[in-house]
Amino acid sequence: MSANWYDSTNNEREGPVTPAKLKKLASDGWPSGKNDQRIRTNCLSRVWRIAAERAHYASARIVAQRRFPRCAASCRSLLPEVSDMFQKLVRCSSIAALMLWSLASALAQSPAEDIALRERIDEVTREIERHPGDVSLLARRAELYQSGGRWELMKSDLDRVIAVRPRDAKALALRGLASGAAGDSKRALADLDASLEIEPRNAFALGLRGNVLMHLGQLGDAIDSFGRSIAEKPLARVHFDRGFAHELNGDLQRAITDYSEAMRLDPELVDAACARGQACQQTGDFRGAVKDFDHCRKWKPDDPRATLALAWLLATCPDAAVRDGRKALVLATDLCDPILCSAPETLNALAAAYAELGEFGKAEALLERAVALSHFAPDFHEASSRRLQVIRGRQPIREATVPLGVLPRPMQEVPRTISPDEALAAPADVLGSQYLQARSIVTLCTIASAGATVDAVLDGLPLKITAANASRIRKSLDNRLAAFTRAIRQRGYARLAGGYRAEATGGCAEWGLDTRPVIIEQDGFDIQVSQGNVRHMGVVVESQVEFRHDMNTDITIGGRIDDSRIVFVTADRGGIAGAADQRCTLTLTPSEIAGADWAEAFAGRALAFQSYEEYGRMLADLERSLELRPDAQVYALLAYVLATCPDAKMRNGRRAVAAAEEARKLAVGKMDVMVHICLAVAHAEAGDFAEAAKHQRKVIDLVAGEEKLQQTERLRLFESGKPFHERRAVEP
Numbered sequence: 048m049s050a051n052w053y054d055s056t057n058n059e060r061e062g063p064v065t066p067a068k069l070k071k072l073a074s075d076g077w078p079s080g081k082n083d084q085r086i087r088t089n090c091l092s093r094v095w096r097i098a099a100e101r102a103h104y105a106s107a108r109i110v111a112q113r114r115f116p117r118c119a120a121s122c123r124s125l126l127p128e129v130s131d132m133f134q135k136l137v138r139c140s141s142i143a144a145l146m147l148w149s150l151a152s153a154l155a156q157s158p159a160e161d162i163a164l165r166e167r168i169d170e171v172t173r174e175i176e177r178h179p180g181d182v183s184l185l186a187r188r189a190e191l192y193q194s195g196g197r198w199e200l201m202k203s204d205l206d207r208v209i210a211v212r213p214r215d216a217k218a219l220a221l222r223g224l225a226s227g228a229a230g231d232s233k234r235a236l237a238d239l240d241a242s243l244e245i246e247p248r249n250a251f252a253l254g255l256r257g258n259v260l261m262h263l264g265q266l267g268d269a270i271d272s273f274g275r276s277i278a279e280k281p282l283a284r285v286h287f288d289r290g291f292a293h294e295l296n297g298d299l300q301r302a303i304t305d306y307s308e309a310m311r312l313d314p315e316l317v318d319a320a321c322a323r324g325q326a327c328q329q330t331g332d333f334r335g336a337v338k339d340f341d342h343c344r345k346w347k348p349d350d351p352r353a354t355l356a357l358a359w360l361l362a363t364c365p366d367a368a369v370r371d372g373r374k375a376l377v378l379a380t381d382l383c384d385p386i387l388c389s390a391p392e393t394l395n396a397l398a399a400a401y402a403e404l405g406e407f408g409k410a411e412a413l414l415e416r417a418v419a420l421s422h423f424a425p426d427f428h429e430a431s432s433r434r435l436q437v438i439r440g441r442q443p444i445r446e447a448t449v450p451l452g453v454l455p456r457p458m459q460e461v462p463r464t465i466s467p468d469e470a471l472a473a474p475a476d477v478l479g480s481q482y483l484q485a486r487s488i489v490t491l492c493t494i495a496s497a498g499a500t501v502d503a504v505l506d507g508l509p510l511k512i513t514a515a516n517a518s519r520i521r522k523s524l525d526n527r528l529a530a531f532t533r534a535i536r537q538r539g540y541a542r543l544a545g546g547y548r549a550e551a552t553g554g555c556a557e558w559g560l561d562t563r564p565v566i567i568e569q570d571g572f573d574i575q576v577s578q579g580n581v582r583h584m585g586v587v588v589e590s591q592v593e594f595r596h597d598m599n600t601d602i603t604i605g606g607r608i609d610d611s612r613i614v615f616v617t618a619d620r621g622g623i624a625g626a627a628d629q630r631c632t633l634t635l636t637p638s639e640i641a642g643a644d645w646a647e648a649f650a651g652r653a654l655a656f657q658s659y660e661e662y663g664r665m666l667a668d669l670e671r672s673l674e675l676r677p678d679a680q681v682y683a684l685l686a687y688v689l690a691t692c693p694d695a696k697m698r699n700g701r702r703a704v705a706a707a708e709e710a711r712k713l714a715v716g717k718m719d720v721m722v723h724i725c726l727a728v729a730h731a732e733a734g735d736f737a738e739a740a741k742h743q744r745k746v747i748d749l750v751a752g753e754e755k756l757q758q759t760e761r762l763r764l765f766e767s768g769k770p771f772h773e774r775r776a777v778e779p
Contacts, residue, residue, distance in 0.1 A: 164195055182208045186218060193221065201225040216245040220252040227259050235259050250280035258288060266296045283313030287322070294326055302326045317346040321353055325450045328360060333369045333447060336360055351382050352453055355396055358382070359451035362399035363444045372403030384618040385413060386630075387605065389480075389507065391421035392453055395431060402443045410438045412474070419473040422463070423508055424454045459508045461516065462523045470534035478538075479586045479593035480603045481506075482531040485524045486584065487600055488512070492521040540572040540587040541608050546645065547635035549578065554629025557622035559598045560615075564648040565635055580654035597655075599623045604633075612636050646676035653684075660775060662688065662697045679713035679722075682706050686725040690732040693775045700733030700770075720749045727761075731770040739765040 171188045178184060185204045192201035205222040208215060223238035239256040243249060253276035260269035273289035276282070290305030306323035309316055324339030337360060343353030362375035379400055383393040394417035401410040414435040421428040434444055462485075470478060484505060491501045495512040503510045512520055547565040555561060559581060568575040574585040576594045585594030592613050596602040602623070606615030615633040653668035669685045672678070686706035689699050707725040714722050723742045731739035743762045750758055761771055 161195075164191065167191055168195075182211045186215075189218075189221060189225075193225070196228070198225045198229040202229070214245050216242045216249060216252070219245070220249065220255060223252070223259070224255055227255070227262075232259050232262055236263070248275075248279050250276045250282065250285075253279065254282070254285040254288065257285070257292070261288070261292050261295070266292055270296070281308075281312060283309040283316045283319070286312065287316060287319050290319070290322060290326075294322070299326045299330050303330070315346075317343055320346075321356075324353070324356065325452075328356070328450050329448055331448060333360065333364050333366050337369060354378050354382055355392060355453065356450055358396040359399060360447050362396060362403045364447040365445050366447075370403065372400050375403065376400035384620070385409070386616055387603075387618045388413070388416070389420055391417040391424070391427060391431060391507075392451060394420070395434065396451060398434070398438060399444045402438055407438055407441050411435065414438055415474050416477055419469075419477045420507065421454075422465075422469070423456075423459075423506055427454055456508050459505070459510050461519050462505055462510065462527065464523065465527045465530050467530045467533050470530045471537065473534075475538070475588040475591035476593060476605045478531065478534060479588045479591055479605070482528070482535070482586050482588075483584060483593060483595045483603060485527050485531065487595060489521060489524050489528070492517040492524070496521075535572045535586070535588050538589055541590050541592075543567050543569050543574065543587065543592070543608075543613070544611075544637035546638050546640040546648075547613065548638045550634040550636070551631065552634075553617075553631045554622070554627050555631035555633060557624070557627030557629070558602075558604070558617050558631045559596065559623045560617075560631055560633050563651070564638070564645055566640075566648055566652055577648070577652040577655060579648075579651040580658075582652060582655035582659075596623065606633070606635075641675075643676035646672040646678065646681070648672075649675065650678070650681050650684075657688075660693070662692050662694050666697060677709070677713060679710045679718055682710035682713065683718065683721050683725045686710060686729050690725070690728040691771055691773045693773050698732055698772075700729060700731075703729035704733050720746060723749070727765065728771050731765050736765050736768050739770075 168188060168191045171184055171191060175181070175184045175188065185208050189201045189204040189208070192198075192204065202222055202225040205218050205225065208218045209222065212218065219238045219242035223235040223242065226232075226238060227235035236256065236259050239252050239259065242252045243256065246252070253272050257269045257272035257276065260266075260272055269292045270289055273285055273292060276285050277289070286305045286309035290302040290309065293299070293302035293305060303323055303326045306319045306326065309319040310323070313319075320339045321343045324336045324343065327333075327339060328336035337357065340353045340357035340360065343350070344357065347353065358375045358378035360375075361369070361371045361378070364370045375396070379393055379396040383390050383397070385397050388394055388397065394413045398410040398413040398417065401407070401413065414431060417431045418428065418435055421431050434446075437444055465481075473481070488503055488505055488510070491503055491512055495501045495517040496514055498514055501512040503512060510520070545567060547567065549560075549562050549565050551560055551562050560578065563579050566577045568577075569587070572587045574587055574592070574594070576583040576585050581597050583594040583597045585592060590608040592606045592608065592615070593603055596604060602621070604615050604617055606613045613635040615631075615635070617627075617631040619628075619630040621627055649668045649672040653665045653672065656662070656665035656668060666685065666688060669681055669688070672681050673685070683706075686703045688697070689703035689706060692698050704726070707722070707729040710718070710725055711722045723745045727739045727742035727746060729739075730736070730742065740762060743758065743765055747755055747758050747762060764771055
């Protein structure tokens with residue numbers, strides 16, 4: 048058999064890649080290897096470099112929501128599938144990397160393509176049922192399973208093929224591929240060796256064998272196998288793989304040669320340019336590295352890796368002719384807004400750029416944040432701490448021969464423990480946001496305990512919460528919150544006013560913020576920030592104020608107290624729906640809560656309390672609003688809640704009737720439907736069903752369509768001597 052059949056199983060020909068493949072790969076699992084951890088980690092860096100880094104940036108929105116806000120909604124919907132993939136990737140083999148590099152494109156695939164693949168599989172399956180002895184049909188279906196990443200089914204079909212045709216070199220090589228992708232490197236190597244005994248010059252099997260050997264840490268043998276594959280058929284992807292093996296082996300010049308040849312054979316293999324750029328950087332060829340990183344950025348503008356690498360190189364290069372702090376700052380800022388950035392890699396690049404420009408104060412603040420946010424990666428945390436000391440010595444960073452890459456974010460089983468000392472050392476904004484994040488996930492644990500599966504992100508790492516692990520996660524978070532509480536109390540917190548006037552500049556509408564008055568409730572360092580009918584959970588740490596946006600809990604907005612005023616500043620992109628392209632600055636000035644214009648603020652907060660089913664506080668705010676300014680709509684709402692509240696303790700028919708009558712007086716001929724509805728339900732709650740029915744008939748005369756049918760049903764309820772009560776959103 049000719050080695051040309053490599054083309055029929057090349058990744059580029061394996062069929063459509065869809066989100067379903069990510070989910071399938073995650074559910075199949077990747078067995079842990081028993082090989083040298085350092086070699087396995089190095090090999091896995093290829094997976095992260097080509098697939099998982101980019102997917103993580105998209106799903107966890109470390110970069111995507113800030114740089115590419117249009118992706119945010121779709122990325123959020125794909126987070127469960129991608130998070131599952133991360134959990135398995137950290138244990139997968141290098142052979143899985145061979146297949147998974149293409150899966151990053153799953154974010155852009157159409158579901159129709161996955162349906163087409165299933166239809167093709169079903170069609171071949173029917174053919175197999177009609178011709179059970181035709182193993183060529185099994186081989187065809189195995190290749191379709193390969194396209195969908197269904198490795199166990201692929202192996203099962205190939206087992207049957209090989210049982211009939213034990214010297215089928217292609218089937219043996221494909222089973223080796225499936226075994227390797229499933230994490231069974233020993234069986235993969237055995238199958239590939241068997242295939243090569245039959246066809247020793249098979250380029251595909253030789254290249255695949257090189258990947259398996261690389262995973263096993265046998266770099267010399269891997270390089271030899273790649274070389275034999277290239278001798279039979281030079282392919283860009285195999286040159287790229289051999290370059291990576293050379294790089295792992297410390298032979299950067301040979302790695303650069305292979306990456307260059309891969310680019311010559313396939314100019315669209317941009318990953319080769321990125322890899323060559325990093326290799327050039329490590330050898331001191333900084334100009335060559337800059338050229339390669341620029342090439343990557345132009346070909347892959349949505350991929351943050353090359354931009355990050357280039358920003359770092361321009362900020363830290365020892366060659367003054369190459370160094371460009373201003374351009375480095377522009378590049379790093381394009382990845383992550385310095386004001387709210389929480390990605391420790393980008394924070395390092397931003398700090399290096401500011402230090403190069405002589406702005407050591409800003410650089411120090413950014414590196415302090417990077418140190419606080421990088422505990423999940425101990426080596427990187429230590430490097431960030433070392434750089435912080437350099438910055439504090441008023442010296443720029445010079446580490447250009449050490450590439451700055453994206454850290455892997457493996458799925459965490461249980462949140463790590465945070466000590467009181469760590470909490471005390473964190474910058475105020477980081478401590479505040481981590482506190483709010485932990486409180487939010489405690490709520491998600493309650494939801495998961497009821498049987499739901501919740502995908503969350505904590506400390507920048509994916510976290511899956513289920514009924515099985517919710518109690519352990521909750522216990523870990525309780526310990527974390529205790530450490531945060533002690534730290535905040537020890538550091539102190541400002542006392543805020545109860546009311547503030549608001550001034551909004553920039554694109555505040557996209558962030559759900561405006562100029563309406565703000566009411567703040569404070570209980571120690573815990574606060575609630577209400578504007579309109581939205582109530583945000585917040586915290587005060589020293590003079591830093593942080594609140595989690597109630598309309599999009601992925602957003603935390605921070606501000607500082609400046610001469611009694613609080614100035615909140617958002618990122619320059621993102622917003623509630625991911626469409627904001629301007630920063631919002633919200634300035635709050637303390638104000639006495641007095642005057643008619645505060646009535647709307649309390650009425651709005653009443654609606655927020657209603658959404659949380661806090662009816663007692665809702666009624667109190669409606670009455671406070673009416674004290675400040677009598678209003679027909681507010682009286683009508685008060686009457687309706689007093690009459691129909693799901694909580695029987697809150698209902699009061701007599702007060703409801705009085706409020707409804709006040710609404711009728713103030714409406715003076717307007718709001719007829721609302722007024723009669725309130726009068727009807729109020730009289731019914733007070734036991735006067737004849738009066739309730741009279742007003743309900745007027746309601747029916749004023750409405751049409753489906754609403755008329757609903758109001759007619761309510762009339763029958765009153766005529767039977769029963770009041771109308773709303774139901775809770777979730778009945779106990």
